[in-house]
Amino acid sequence: QSVMTQPPSVSGDPGQKVTISCTGSSSNIGAGYGVHWYQQLPGRAPKLVMFGNSRRPSGVPDRFSGSNSGTSASLAITGLQAEDEADYYCQSYDNGLREVVFGGGTKLTVL
Amino acid sequence: VQLLQSGGDWVQPGASLRLSCATSGFTFTSHAISWVRQAPGKGLEWVSGISGGGGTKYYGDSVRGRFAVSRDDSNSTVYLQMNSLRVEDTAVYYCARVPHVIIVPASTNFDHWGHGTLVTVSS
Numbered sequence: 001q002s003v004m005t006q007p008p009s010v011s012g013d014p015g016q017k018v019t020i021s022c023t024g025s026s027s028n029i030g031a032g033y034g035v036h037w038y039q040q041l042p043g044r045a046p047k048l049v050m051f052g053n054s055r056r057p058s059g060v061p062d063r064f065s066g067s068n069s070g071t072s073a074s075l076a077i078t079g080l081q082a083e084d085e086a087d088y089y090c091q092s093y094d095n096g097l098r099e100v101v102f103g104g105g106t107k108l109t110v111l
Numbered sequence: 112v113q114l115l116q117s118g119g120d121w122v123q124p125g126a127s128l129r130l131s132c133a134t135s136g137f138t139f140t141s142h143a144i145s146w147v148r149q150a151p152g153k154g155l156e157w158v159s160g161i162s163g164g165g166g167t168k169y170y171g172d173s174v175r176g177r178f179a180v181s182r183d184d185s186n187s188t189v190y191l192q193m194n195s196l197r198v199e200d201t202a203v204y205y206c207a208r209v210p211h212v213i214i215v216p217a218s219t220n221f222d223h224w225g226h227g228t229l230v231t232v233s234s
Contacts, residue, residue: 002154036220038155045205045224046147046155052218089155093216099171100145100157100219 003028003094004103011109017078020106022090023071028101030071033093037066037075040087040105049088050075077108085110112136112223114206119228122196126232130191132206132225139187140164143209145221146180146191148202148230158204159191163212174200196232203227 004024012018022035029035035053038046048057050066053073063079073092077084090103118130132144145160159180160169168180179192189206207221 033216034218034220038221040155045227046207046221047224048220048222051210051220051222057222091155091220093219095216097172100160100214102147102155102157105154 002104003097003101004090004092006088006090006103006106008104009107009109011111012080013111014080014082016080017076018080018108019077020075020088020090020108022073022075022103024073024092025071027096028071028092028094029068029073031095033095035066035068035073036091038089038091039084040089042086046089080110082110084108112208114208114223114225116204116206116225116228119204119230121231121233123234124196124198124232126196127192127194128196128230130193130204130206130228130230132189132191134187134189134208137208139182140184141212143212143214143219144182144189145169145207145209145214146204147207147221147224148200148204149227150199150202153202156202160209160214161189162214167213169214193230196230198232201230201232203229 037050040046054066094101115133146158161180182189206225208223
């Protein structure tokens with residue numbers, strides 16, 4: 001059971017906007033630790049798409065944006081495209097567990 | 112930046128296995144390296160990490176005391192020695208680069224990943 005909770009699935013039509021939430025606690029997101037997001041295409045290794053809550057790595061389209069507030073964070077994808085269909089994971093650090101922690105993952109389906 | 116993994120195999124419970132992660136394309140000693148695993152059909156789980164100088168090692172609760180991480184700066188390779196393997200250790204194991212020389216709780220993320228190697232523990 002992950003200490004950060006994500007919805008198991010989200011979906012949207014091409015061109016629409018979707019938001020994936022990541023709910024933590026005062027020992028991880030709420031403690032001010034950075035939240036990072038990974039995209040994992042089927043059968044592939046994860047890829048970093050957002051770091052430090054809202055910073056995009058080079059090469060990641062500006063359709064992707066990140067934010068956080070209190071004990072939660074979110075990843076928004078606008079102008080949804082078929083190629084965005086993947087699993088998405090949030091990641092942070094938990095000072096109670098003293099470990100790097102991942103959310104349980106969210107499967108994004110582009111309808 | 113490349114991380115090439117090897118060493119995955121099928122083994123019986125209680126056996127040992129060593130995974131390798133050979134890196135290139137960056138200054139090896141300037142980056143910590145972590146191991147992250149993914150059980151079949153499940154999410155990501157952080158397993159272990161080692162600082163750029165090798166002086167600090169980190170382990171998740173589920174593997175502490177059984178797994179050991181090390182690095183060889185002469186060939187830019189990180190290893191994960193896995194002992195006393197259990198059925199629940201079955202997973203694809205990824206090595207991943209950390210942007211910093213150490214694991215920094217406030218900001219550690221994984222900016223480049225290996226392709227993964229499958230470890231199956233079964234009788």
